[in-house]
Amino acid sequence: MASNVLAASFLLIFLSFFISGFNLLEAQMVPAVFVFGDSLVDVGNNNYLKISLAKADFPHNGVDFPTKKPTGRFTNGKNAADFVAEKVGLPTSPPYLSLLSKSNKSNASFLTGVSFASGGAGIFDGTDERYRQSLTLTKQVDYFSTVCEDLKQQLGSSGAQNLLSKSLFAIVIGSNDIFGYFGSSDLRSKSTPQQYVDSMALALKQQLKRIHSCGARKFVVAGVGAIGCCPSERYKNKTEECNEETNHWSVKYNAALASMLRELKSELKNIHYSYFDTYAVLLNFIQKPTAYGFTEVKAACCGLGNLKAKVPCLPIATYCSNRRDHVFWDLYHPTEAANRIIADNIFDGPSHYTFPLNVRQLIAV
Template structure:
């Protein structure tokens, strides 16, 4: 069912990654809510240890400087912004630069450290180089129930407003078969310390790989920019296995007709 131009489209992602896209007469405003997977710098303005405002974060960002993104370069909202034709991604809502016409672009309300589980990455709970089977089962139980909740909400509203994004499956694809996506490894993070570079955040004293494109994970928790690009591509073109009830390309096509 087509979504009217004035109605928001909310993406609920298995990793707690809600994203709202609102179409206006001139362009699409983009509002982001979530955790460190989509934080573009809000935690720079908060008293928290969950920060990405020092090197080597941002080593592959266009400015080659840390911005508060938990990535070596661009994150998921950056890449979605590119695909929907925004001149720049939405700024952190705490940024003093979020004024004037920039407000028409939307805003990013994500904050690192608000995730539900923080103890699945391999170094803490895994065995023999694999993820924690117990916690993986917990996620496998949660995600189908989330799909059903979203379907019920859409039925109550009478239109497809909520879209579920199966980021768990998107990650599992390149975790189980990294070579198919051009990665050398999905077991070891590019930047970090401890087993598999899997303890804590990345710091100037951390191990740092020379070629980030060969690693599925940038640090102990977050995909590399290359992996983020794979995730966003699935958001736009993925089948029902990844996007329910439709992908972003279909959403934007329906939106353009209304």
């Protein structure tokens, strides 16, 4: 009798593991997510760059992260990369440099994706000069090429191609290039704003082609947000209004980006993409805050001085208790609350925010 009960108990345990395992597999919508970009999606790469000024590995960053500790994310909790990973049933893609730093690095670390995103990075190699050090997009794609070779060695060419063709490749970059242009008399003397944003789109196209040549087929590309409305830009205006010139050229770049993606699709028939209109979503937060649960759209949550934008979110700064009410965490970056809504729209957004497909539809292709 006792043995029958014991056998039944083991059977129940086995079935529960089987069912939970089945659900986990069912919940995983893609094999891997590979992330390229800047501080909006950096999950800790810059922690490993010794002389970089663009770091978030100190309080009060991470105050709402599950560990309650700073991780290198430029926000109070999770960023958009974290939320997208959750939606596809995967852990957040780890920072590439954290894997390099481990003496017992295993190629298996790359099987569910990796993040190359780096605070201060731009499409152009010289964008990070004021931050001294970041992983430029060129360097990020160089690293990805190395990962490709690792995957081929581990899975074989066809196995690696199968994984990469079904994975998501997220690219969130461009804001630092636009800030860099308007902050540099040298850049402004070499090209008009229109020439500059057109060259940004062209340079990004070349990097997307490099990623594609390794086996990537599904791209999630975010446009630049309404960066003229960041606390850092409002702080420069006595009226605390958005910097309309910066916003204007963000819109112009996004138009060039959308056009470039259409061209790329016509040139490379086997790619699919989802373009996310970050600008429109962020502007909606600012113009209709109550619809999204926000009450503060101008000031940063963490910092010091007017709009908490005179001093960045350093350990000497103060931070707000009502973080869910704020669009911006610091001078430039969204709060976790804003990041969550951004990720919701990237994944399931309507066609006027994500086109020609949202990410859920992109996965199904």
